[in-house]
Amino acid sequence: MSIVVTGATGHLGRLVVEELLTRGVPAEEVVAGGRRVEELTGLAGRGVRVARIDYDDPATLDAALGTGDRLLLVSGSEPGARLQQHRNVLDAATRAGVALLGYTSILRADDSPLALAEDHRQTEADIRASGLPAVLLRNGWYTENYAQALQEAQATGSISASAGDGRVASATRADYAAAAAAVLAGEGHEGAVYELSGDTAWTIDELAAAAAEVLGREVSHRRLTTDEHVATLTGVGLDEPTARFVAGMDAAIAQGALDSTTGDLSRLAGRPTTPLVEALRQLA
Numbered sequence: 001m002s003i004v005v006t007g008a009t010g011h012l013g014r015l016v017v018e019e020l021l022t023r024g025v026p027a028e029e030v031v032a033g034g035r036r037v038e039e040l041t042g043l044a045g046r047g048v049r050v051a052r053i054d055y056d057d058p059a060t061l062d063a064a065l066g067t068g069d070r071l072l073l074v075s076g077s078e079p080g081a082r083l084q085q086h087r088n089v090l091d092a093a094t095r096a097g098v099a100l101l102g103y104t105s106i107l108r109a110d111d112s113p114l115a116l117a118e119d120h121r122q123t124e125a126d127i128r129a130s131g132l133p134a135v136l137l138r139n140g141w142y143t144e145n146y147a148q149a150l151q152e153a154q155a156t157g158s159i160s161a162s163a164g165d166g167r168v169a170s171a172t173r174a175d176y177a178a179a180a181a182a183v184l185a186g187e188g189h190e191g192a193v194y195e196l197s198g199d200t201a202w203t204i205d206e207l208a209a210a211a212a213e214v215l216g217r218e219v220s221h222r223r224l225t226t227d228e229h230v231a232t233l234t235g236v237g238l239d240e241p242t243a244r245f246v247a248g249m250d251a252a253i254a255q256g257a258l259d260s261t262t263g264d265l266s267r268l269a270g271r272p273t274t275p276l277v278e279a280l281r282q283l284a
């Protein structure tokens, strides 16, 4: 039995592999997968098995997966295209007879107003249809998503957003990775749906206050309407569809898309999630 982690060349997957090792899973029972396998030599040197995994290439999936394996499917990076990519992984997992599939979905996938949620809803439906023993890891926002906001705060003394007083229960990638590793290495998670988020849901006012504390300077919340946000983003070079997509995320936050604090993450990780100020300090 192996634990196969896709996306291990990326930020989250790599942290999941590290967490598995920290939890005492023997390195030879862990398979780190990704397309850019050259990124995995450090892990290979520590005894972790490395596999080239390309969601668009079923042969790589068949080669990486074995009967009884546990598999973490880290959601792909290309909205739309990733639906078929995820299906390819589910098909290969079925062929191999994996014992457990974990999928990194999105917080409250059933009713999330985030545009990104549609792919996750569809993949969750595909997972149910596949009949695979599965666990849904519905991840909320990474606090790291606000690295750019921190840079803006440093440069201008303000954070521009159109999320109003919407709250974000963010957690760090390391927090989400700890929960994922606990599930992969643990027992009894088949069929579970975990709503993973930070212990505390903060507003952009509170983000500005946290940034001020970390940067040691005044930081205000520059409140924008959605149209003003789009205009600001196109003004710094984003194309209009991307600007609308980004501003749409803030609109969804204003509607409460990311404010759930279920405690699932800290329960699984066995520790509180990283407080906002501490996470921003790490980013700074």
Ligand SMILES: NC(=O)c1ccc[n+]([C@@H]2O[C@H](COP(=O)([O-])OP(=O)(O)OC[C@H]3O[C@@H](n4cnc5c(N)ncnc54)[C@H](OP(=O)(O)O)[C@@H]3O)[C@@H](O)[C@H]2O)c1
Residues within 6 Å of the ligand: 006, 007, 008, 009, 010, 011, 012, 013, 034, 035, 036, 037, 053, 054, 055, 056, 074, 075, 076, 077, 078, 085, 104, 139, 140, 141, 142, 145, 173
């Ligand atoms: N919750 C949030 O706030 C949030 C924010 C951003 C993204 N996400 C989602 O969470 C996922 C993980 O986040 P992250 O920060 O770790 O992203 P990341 O650093 O960009 O890593 C993405 C990983 O996915 C792999 N991947 C993408 N397409 C693939 C394909 N077609 N075949 C095989 N591997 C593929 C990449 O492998 P290679 O690089 O080797 O090709 C990489 O290892 C993202 O892919 C995205 O779906 C969530």
